[in-house]
Amino acid sequence: MPDIRLHDIIAALGGELHGDGNTRIQALAPIENAGADALSFVSHPKYRQSLLASKAACVIVPPDLKGVAIARGACIVSDTPYLYFARLTQFWRKAHEAQHSTPSPHGGIHPSAVVDASAQVHPSATVGPLCVVERGARIGAHTQLRSRVTVGHDCVIGQRCILHAGVVIGADGFGFARDAERWEKIEQLGAVAIGDDVEIGANTCVDRGALQDTVIEDGAKLDNLIQVGHNVRIGRNTAIAGCAGIAGSAVIGPQCTIGGGAIVLGHLEIAAHVHISAGTLVSKSIHKPGHYTGIFPLDENANWERNAASLKQLHRLRERIKKLESDAKP
Amino acid sequence: MPDIRLHDIIAALGGELHGDGNTRIQALAPIENAGADALSFVSHPKYRQSLLASKAACVIVPPDLKGVAIARGACIVSDTPYLYFARLTQFWRKAHEAQHSTPSPHGGIHPSAVVDASAQVHPSATVGPLCVVERGARIGAHTQLRSRVTVGHDCVIGQRCILHAGVVIGADGFGFARDAERWEKIEQLGAVAIGDDVEIGANTCVDRGALQDTVIEDGAKLDNLIQVGHNVRIGRNTAIAGCAGIAGSAVIGPQCTIGGGAIVLGHLEIAAHVHISAGTLVSKSIHKPGHYTGIFPLDENANWERNAASLKQLHRLRERIKKLESDAKP
Amino acid sequence: MPDIRLHDIIAALGGELHGDGNTRIQALAPIENAGADALSFVSHPKYRQSLLASKAACVIVPPDLKGVAIARGACIVSDTPYLYFARLTQFWRKAHEAQHSTPSPHGGIHPSAVVDASAQVHPSATVGPLCVVERGARIGAHTQLRSRVTVGHDCVIGQRCILHAGVVIGADGFGFARDAERWEKIEQLGAVAIGDDVEIGANTCVDRGALQDTVIEDGAKLDNLIQVGHNVRIGRNTAIAGCAGIAGSAVIGPQCTIGGGAIVLGHLEIAAHVHISAGTLVSKSIHKPGHYTGIFPLDENANWERNAASLKQLHRLRERIKKLESDAKP
Incomplete structure (x- = not known):
């Protein structure tokens, strides 16, 4: 010490x-x-x-x-x-x-890493043990790939980024077209573009875009085990906690925070300065800054069971209240 | 281009x-x-x-x-x-x-991969950089293990499959028997059997069965960061979005879709042509084709707080309505 | 056989x-x-x-x-x-x-693993293919790192543990301080201390503590794809199912079970012998043993839509009931 x-x-x-x-x-x-x-x-x-x-x-x-x-x-x-x-x-x-005398890694490709000859790794960047950097990928100055990170072909990582162990940048997005009962693969022809000062937690995945790039803007911070789908854009300085999922083509503004385990559905837009509570499913676009939540409140299981049963009758309860109100009128 | x-x-x-x-x-x-x-x-x-x-x-x-x-x-x-x-x-x-002149990999084992001598890799299959293929595993024709994929001992992958970076096939299922306060491990003696034309997304895990095999049928498509427990069966052409979890011994029919972040509890059965919304917890078997949902609706946090508080009183509200109805009767 | x-x-x-x-x-x-x-x-x-x-x-x-x-x-x-x-x-x-004659691995470091010279690996421990063990880490007797596991610098793993493929122990916790619009990184100066007889599933992540260690006590069992944040403590023999997330500084007692996909928010305390249902978000500390749940019940989508719409009116329904009751009084 x-x-x-x-x-x-x-x-x-x-x-x-x-x-x-x-x-x-x-x-x-x-x-x-x-x-x-x-x-x-x-x-x-x-x-x-x-x-x-x-x-x-x-x-x-x-x-x-x-x-x-x-x-x-x-x-x-x-x-x-x-x-x-x-x-x-x-x-x-x-x-x-x-x-x-145990400096953090600053510069250099670990001999166990597999780096394609056509990839460009800045001399000040670190590619840690057992990483894979595919053809045409670019790793910016002072960026660290800690260990066992994959950066797929043609993906670009900015400067001063940290990618923790097990991160996968540029796996194929989840794109298929129906062909009667089977699925036909849509080749994912885009890549991933990550800005400067981005940190990405362990085992988090950012998929490549279908036609254009998936984009993570400068200063964004992603925790562990997050899924970022194809064509997503995550705004500047937005922070996302662990286990969250951002479905394909969602656009998340700058300066947002997204809680752990939250899911943002595909093709939605979220404005700047939006804060999503942990565990919330975001099912529609949010155009106004603010704090949004959608979580079933925790309860003792016995209480929960009674309320959950009533919840399945809720629209009927509403009808019954309406009728009582109507009957009560003179 | x-x-x-x-x-x-x-x-x-x-x-x-x-x-x-x-x-x-x-x-x-x-x-x-x-x-x-x-x-x-x-x-x-x-x-x-x-x-x-x-x-x-x-x-x-x-x-x-x-x-x-x-x-x-x-x-x-x-x-x-x-x-x-x-x-x-x-x-x-x-x-x-x-x-x-940058063909997709077609055929060959990357020199950095660790492939057991007893594993069978079809000559047209690709085992990418830093993959692990354990003893007795079999990899079918034209199948691609992209990079840093583990295929555990005795697991079988069909033809024309794509396994993205970080996939783990055949880790032990989560099986323990209580022994007073501690847990005794149940050795997982089955394997994983994956059909043809299956695609499995980055960092997704499919556990080996306890006694028999975990099975993924032909044409199924799994996105990133999905957990598939031991003894699960996923039907033909079923597609599962990212961050979903399928607990042990669940049987999911063919031609289903399961949304991102959904959880299917253990030992359930889901019929063919069932569609589960993202973020839904499936707590009971579903025997009828259709579209099923269970999500707390998103709201501004202040509104959510009021409704969530009322929700914990819901069964009492129901009693109060019943009383009003009873009192209103002549 | x-x-x-x-x-x-x-x-x-x-x-x-x-x-x-x-x-x-x-x-x-x-x-x-x-x-x-x-x-x-x-x-x-x-x-x-x-x-x-x-x-x-x-x-x-x-x-x-x-x-x-x-x-x-x-x-x-x-x-x-x-x-x-x-x-x-x-x-x-x-x-x-x-x-x-295919014994389980017992002892030895696979030649493809990258183990720092200052790490201490017990001679009876197994470090499987393509694992990374960083400086100062310690791996106890009979512990197995199956394949592609990262154990970060200064982390300690006890005896008879099993860490499945893709596990990441000791990535940086998710810690940042606001500096106007940008985030300043809080270096994570703690490590991870894992007891004896702990099993950790594929691609699960346990982050290092910010100032002190993240701790997993003896006999705990973690399934796949779980996120354990910095400074968390998980008690003896507690079992956590797949896709769960335990946010930073949460303290979970011994002999608990946490269902798949559950999220425990940061800085909470959970007593011994607490059982959390799958898919539940734990938003407050739990001081009493018992079974706790918070899940929106599954329904056919059409029914769900009606109930969900009514749910957003729930506190108004409560007001209307109150008014009916008040009006009914003589």
Whole structure:
């Protein structure tokens, strides 16, 4: 573990330090179980009690906790404690790697990877062990394919992307035409175009387009085990949680968030700044920013069974209410 | 990109051409953004306006758009425009590969693949980079394992199948017997038997049977990230969209479609020609062909919260209506 | 297939045999289609008719079917027939392997695997073809990484675990802090700690913790295509079915079962002995053992449409009932 003095952190990341800059930090930890050698953070005044109870050597706090924090001990005041903390984790990783001579991979194709001669891999990009990069694919500067990633033919990955283990970019989209009882394959002639600063989680799949490209714009973040169908477009900085599925030709705007396990049906459009709750099925286009949900509420199974049975009668209940209302009229 | 004259397409695929057979086609494109060098299609009279507005060099149309299409420009009349288009994509891919000397893989085991000496791989089959084919497995003629596919021991894949990157055929089914607080593993002694003309999407898993084989019949199409449990049988030409899960011992008939993210519980039977909406949980057997759904409708979150709260009272609301009805009786 | 006499089975596994111990068994089979050379089992008196109709050479039965079973033919009486059967499958596999000289892998690193020099792999552990084991990872005794498994840096896997093909342990958790419109990555500085006797299904992902470790306790069983987020803790002997997702920092107690496709939201706590139905979204902590469900009931699509439309009016229906009740009062 690194062993860093507080004033080195301030020198690297800024922020207003209160306390002894020579204090040594040996761990980053959540506020609840930070030890006396740890640096932690609280992002909101509601965590005031946790702050007061913490043994942390130093805590990153927002301005409105400054007084409380100083009374407790060392602190770093930041307008955006969580963002400060994010940058600290990056600083910490680099310090750790420097001390242990185990740098993150930066540049180079692992000898076990299978990279087609016609693929273009930027010299600063990393192609990890047992990856496959097919003909005509292009991997941008500083992009990392961690391990066992497949990038299909003619797909393009931008700069500073991270593709985690097991990712598949550019498998065929799911396209078939009916021929009486059987299915005739529609060859998928497009590719996948991924922008800069995109992160894609383990075992997530992004299919190639049927005629044109499937597109993931700059800064989008995809968690693990997500399915992105052919011809989809995912907007700038949109974040999608694990197990979600985006069906073919859906267009999702920028700055959206999509919860885990949500499904977006094909050919829909979702505006910018739309937030979809986990587990929701999106069955129609959403043109207005906002927060949308469609989940059956959790209940004890016995209660659920009664309500579920009634639910199948709901339109009849509505008719019965209408009749009661009508009968009640003089 | 290929550069093909219309009469070459007619020669290969048939259809009734209206217009100049020497017209050169350099792209296939959706009707909305087809350029003057592109061939496109419309499959239904409702797209009449798109047809009229299109700049496409030629459009494949159904007979009832023939008059409109001819007035616009070149067209190919087909009883099944979408199927015609599917075959055209196949023709196009071959033309593209011929021009670029980048043929699709046809035959051969990539040197990076790990194929057991006792496995039988047909000479016309392709085992792509970094695949694993275990002992006793059999891979049929013209079948393609794209890259990083695992076919477990004793599993059989038919002819002309495509298994996309990351597919796992023949992992152990999820079988355990309770032994007080712990679980005792039930060895999975069956295998997986996959018919001909089956396509399986990226990172999809088909588990081996406990005692007998898990079976996927001819012509079935599975999208990405699907889980198929042990002892399942999936019928002929059934198509399953991404993120679906089919639990152990479920039997799904032929000619079904199952939407994305749907879950079919274990030991159920689903008849032929059943269509399950995306996101639906199938909790009981379905013996009648038809279209089945079970999804909480999407709503703005604030509305959803009110309705969800009321839903937990639904059986009580039903009682209250009954009482009102009873009281209203003279 | 093995060819084993009944008294060899009794010698190995115990149980009370009724019938000729020299009877030869050549297959294990489900009761419905067991042939005259097969050993089968029934675990519950409700399968009495299946038992009577079976052609099996011998059937494992619970004590209360003993009389019926003996009247039918050979049987093995056991207090826990299903558990007995589980152990029989293990015995059967070993017998099969002994006869065919195709032992399960026990020990050794496949030459195609990429194992960092600093990783510790126990000599009795198996690292299968095309696996990746990164720096500082530790793989315990008798643990099997089947094929194409990634174990990330510093992750620890206990003893007697099975990780199926495509599993990813220790990809980065999904952690980002907002920086105006873009996302800043939170480096994931924890690892994954997996106990003993854990089985993890094909293409399942367990992310590394942000600051501390993601933990899976002894005896837990995870099916295929499951997402386990960062900082999650999964309790001892908990079993999770395929396609489930456990969001970051959720803590799931021991002895739970979570159905296929269920989603547990982040930062929740689930007590011991909680059972979640398949397809359920768990949106709040569960402090009491029991069975919990939240699923929209399956219906014919036309019925579903009517009920779904009414559902969006549900809180208004409730108001209307209240008004009727109020008006009905004298």
